[in-house]
Amino acid sequence: MKKIRLRVNGVSREVIVDPETALLELLRDDLRLTGAKQSCDRKGQCGACMVVVDGQAVRSCLAKVGDLEGADVITVEGLGTPDNPHLIQQAFVLSGAIQCGFCTPGMIMATKVLLDADPNPTVEAIKHALRRNLCRCTGYKKIIEAVQLAGRFLRGETTPEAVRPDAAGGIMGVSHPRPSAMAKACGTAYFTADYRIAGALELAVLRSHLPHARIVSIDASEAQKMPGVAGVLTAADIRGTNILKYLVADRPLLCRDKVRYIGDPILAVAADTRQHAEGALAAVKVALEPLPTLSGPEVAMDPAAVQLHPEIPNLCFDQPQVKGDAEAALREAAAVVEARFKTQINHQAPLEPEATIAYWEKDDAGEDQLVIIGRSINIHYHLGMLQSALGWENMRYIEAFSGGQFGIKIDVISEGIAGAAAIHFKRPVRYIPSLAESMLATSKRHAFDMRVKLAADAQGKLTAYGNDFFVDNGAYHSIGHVVINRALLMLSGSYHIPNIAARGRLLYTNNPWGSAARGAGPPQINFALECAMDMLAEKLGIDPFDFRLRNSLAPGQSKSTGRVVQEWPFPELMEAMRPHYRRAVKEAAASRSGKVKRGVGLGTGAFGIGGPGDTAVAAVELDPDGGISVYAAAADPGEGNDSMLTQLTAEFMGIGMDRVRLHTRDTGNTAASGPAAGSRVTYMIGNAVLDALGQLKAAMQETGMKTGPDLEAAGKPRRYVGRKINEAGPLDPQTGQGPSFESQVHAVQMVELEVDTESGKVRILKMTTAVDAGPVINPLNLTGQLEGGMDMGVGFALREEYVAGKTKDWVSFKFPTIRDTFEMETIIRETPRPKGPFKSTGVGEMCLVPTAPAVVNAIRNAAGVWVCELPATPERIKAALAATR
């Protein structure tokens, strides 16, 4: 041990520590300064822990306290507070640079060091200063803009007051700062791992290193005797079903007899410290007997293949879609293209690793109530899953601030093990897996394998589309069949295709379990359609822009589901893109002579909003002071749902936004509004809130009352429940025809890139997105989603892939950095949608639906080769180029 004297946020501290202790550990665990976050297992890869030490930006996970004698440390808490924020913190809030907020403290501290040295940095200098800070939400564009704005503040060129939207300037369509943004900027927003509980047990979990095996034996006797160990938890200790049933009861909380993928949980060790738990885990002896592995859908389809789940066939869902007579249309077409497209298993990559806190409280009747704090985006549904799996009814779920999720939290992950341990040991529990373990534990984006035929007549009008696709479900179902249905619901994209023959098949394998991932099905299926559109346009000798416009669906025509649409503002969006496309094509044509060739690619998307069978519920209440409380479990892992609910409510009721009080995080006081998934929150929950507010407003108008107590005295309730109920689904099981989405958000994306034809490397120069999501509620929130989605879409197209057992951190995942950024431009159209809240829809997922095909089409345009398997890595591009020589 060593005694170290240092200053932290201006306060002198003397600590006696192991000199090897990481500064991050001292800050978070001992000094309770939790603004600095941990994402990358202390490898220095993410910058979420960035602080200032003696004027330098330092990753506190790498700095050793023993080296900091006399050091002056500043954390984000030392920079400013929500009541008295620093100008940099204000700049991040006002620029819309804060979405989930997990990376924000590190970004702000890196910015502080940069601007102290250079208050007017170039973009390149900003990128250099923030090169070690990762962000998954923003695509870095608004972060760069925030640094520039902070520089203007610090140089005295403008002030936060001058930049902040004026309340008198209206509510809708104005970029009012998110209600949660300042807390995130100042490090006072609590994420799950930020909660400490005295006496809490820490968990370490043993997970399978084999994709399929029988559990022969477990010997935890040595582990039980080790220091600080409270005990070992196995499936036999769980009181409930031990099954985390999302839609199908197939996923064990802890495996009892078999493991089915690399990462399946076998047991947990509980101890007084994480170190003790991990030490004891290493002493557990588990014998696994390997079983035959289902490595992919083709293997799982083999009649001789082992059946993964005893009562469910490997082919666990099979949904055709038939419209018209595709066979005849393909036979008679003037041109047909055929191709096979594959997409990869991918990690959603929220910056915050998985985490759960479980503790006990007494309910009103003095009974023991288990409280789960975690990252759920559907707290009421997850509560029900946990009650059954754990065999404990008296529970409450609280959503903490969440460091992104992108679909990964549609299902329960660490909550089950933490809750089971809390019940078994009758103690509070913290289960904070490492990033590497989080990658093993969590769901992944489904891999698609698609065989496609697309046909057109001599006039260049689409006549038929066939898509026979297999989806790798992985080891457990989660939302597997929903992903296939969503792919079929949006199969025909932006276009009118009169004849359809499609079939989606879902197969259990021993790969990581698939589940929701931003878009969940449409990004994969649209990759095939949009690339095939370029292939067919080329075969017909038609410009791909004109070919798309020529084949736009029109009101009165039907999608692949047979559902006739009433609105389709896609041609107008294409026209908005046309001048940009002309410019880009001209510029690219001038850059084709050397080994680095420039290309332009298009992709479009029509993303369904308001799905069949969906319902939402929300409650509102008139407060004693005339303010409005909204009670709706509308999770906000970064999209800005707090802005949306606040602005809708204030606008509808004609009150200030500061008088809207949101209650969205606790099953104890919220309506069960459904998941923050499928881009549904604005459309479904927003509409449910407006329905409730409509009832309240009518009662207030009838009585003339303006406060809750007065309204009650006048004989009316102060509280109202509203609903949004869509037409029932699902698709017909034989034809795939049936109810579809109530509306669509439309997008056209154009990629300009360069391909180095020797190295196969791709450099994205610019992406332009034209989008029509209806009237915009908050422009910065909308463009923030688009920019983050473009960045994520490019990662999906070019770099990212999850390989079980190999992808273990942000470097092996190829997480996009600020150096990967490219120019982004957004074109917004606002066609009103009759059924949307204030005629709006939603935009969170659509933004990456057209991206991957736009990138691959641009590669074709630049280098003359097709790369039909994602990611389009340099190796694949080089192989395609070699095949043409």
Added chain:
Amino acid sequence: MTAPQPQRGVRTIAGREIAFDDEGFFESFEAWSEDAFEELARASGLPSITELHRQVIRFLREYYACNGRAPLNNQLRTGTGMSLLELDDLFPEGIKMGARRLAGLPNPKTCS
């Protein structure tokens, strides 16, 4: 279709077509009626419907109508004046699968 996925269904209960989810819960809170409750209660093996049953069902429906969710256990105890044991005795299928289901409270919504 070879699916294990939940099979929702529409059944005729008390002369009306009602949509249920895969666990037999009402899809729509508004589709419930006293008649539907009685028919479903008989089908679930409830030997007789007493005023106590109706009292619990009324509380559950009023709570959901006001809050948009089912009550937590302590709220159920307070609202009905009964212990969880008494409630379990009253509804042999338990609070969730018995009382909440018969009261027509939909399951929390999810992707399906």
